[in-house]
Amino acid sequence: MTGTKAALAEDLAPDSLARDLRFVRRIHRMRTLGLGLGVLPIASVLYQQQAPPFVWAALFLNGYVWPHVAYLLARRSRQPARTEFRNLIVDSALGGMWIAVMQFNLLPSALLAVMLSVDKIGVAGWRFLARTAAAQVLACAAVSAALGFPVQLQSTMFNIFASLPFLFAYPTALSTAAYQLGRKVLRQNQQLEHLNRIDDITGLYNRRHWEEAAARELARYMRTRRPAVVMMIDLDGFKQVNDRHGHVVGDAVLRSVAEALKGAVREIDTPARYGGDEFCVLLAETSAHGARELAERLRALVERMEFPQAPGLHCTISIGIAEANRLLVSVEDWVDLADTAMYRAKNSGRNRAEVIRGLV
C-alpha cells in the first residue's frame, strides 16, 4: 500500500487507534486553551467574592491540571475516543459547577455555558450536546443547592475585561479547527475518488476511469474529426502462466506489461487495465498507422521480457486497433471494434497486432 492509501485506510477504518489518538490530541489542545483562558473570568468573580483558598485551588486544578489528567486518561485507555467523550462530559459538569460557584454572574456564566456547548456540537453534534448539557445542569443545580442557591447576576467591568481573551480566542480556535477538519475531509474525498480510479495490481487507471476518458475522446472526435484510436491488448495464454507459475508470478507479469505500456505511450494517451489479462489504451491524435507502430513496439517489448521470479518464462500479447469513425455511437461500440481486431490477432496465431478498417 502506498503511504497515502495506508493513511486513508487508517482514517476510514471503523476502529482506528491512530485516528482516535489524533482526536484525543485535538481535544487536548482545545481543552488546554479553553480552560487556560476560561480560568480568567471565573477568577475575576472569585476575586470579587473573596473566595477561600480551597476554591482557588479547585480552579487551579480544573484549569491547569485537569487538561493533562484528561489527556493521560484518554491516551492510556483501550478506547481513547470513548474515554475522551467521557472527559468532555466531565468538562461540562465542571463548567456547570463553576457557573453555580460564580452565583450566575451573567457574562462569565453565559460565556462558559455557550463555549461548553459549541465545542460539544463541533465534536459530536446536538445529541452529544444534550448529554453534556444534562451533566452541566445537574452539576450546576447540585452545587447551587449546596451553596443555598445564591444568585448575583451583575457583571462588573473587571469581569467583562477578564472574559475578553476567552471570548475572542476560543471561538477563533474552534472555527480554525473546524475549517482544518473540513479541508481534510475534502482532501480525503479527492484521494478516495482518485483511488477508485486506479487498478490495485498494476497502478494503471481502471476501466471506469478509462471509459470516461474514451467517452470524452469520442465526443471530441465527433466534433473535430481529429483521429483517435482504441487499442485492446490481451495476454496470450495467460491462464497457463497462472497455472504453471502461480498467481504471484501472474501478477508480476501484469505489472511488467503495465510498466511497458506506461513507458511506451505519450503523455496525452490513456493506458488502463480493462480487466483480467486485458489492457486498453486510448490514443489521442493518432491514426491507425501510428497506432500500429506503437503496437509493434509494445509487442516486441513484451516478447523480450524476462521475469526473475520465473526464469525461462516468456509472454506475448495480441493487440486489436480500431480508429474512431463517425458511425460509432458509444464507447462500447468502439471497444467492440477493437476487440474484434484483437480476436482476429488471436485467431491468426497470437503475438501480433491487427487493425480493423472501415466502418463495421
Ligand SMILES: Nc1nc2c(ncn2[C@@H]2O[C@H](COP(=O)(O)OP(=O)(O)OP(=O)(O)O)[C@@H](O)[C@H]2O)c(=O)[nH]1
Ligand atoms: N494473476 C492474475 N491472474 C488473473 C487476474 N485477473 C484475471 N486473471 C487470470 O487471467 C486468465 C485469463 O485467461 P483467459 O481469458 O482464459 O485467456 P488466456 O489464457 O490468456 O488465453 P487467450 O486469451 O485465448 O490467449 C484467467 O486464468 C484469470 O484467472 C489477476 O489479477 N491476476
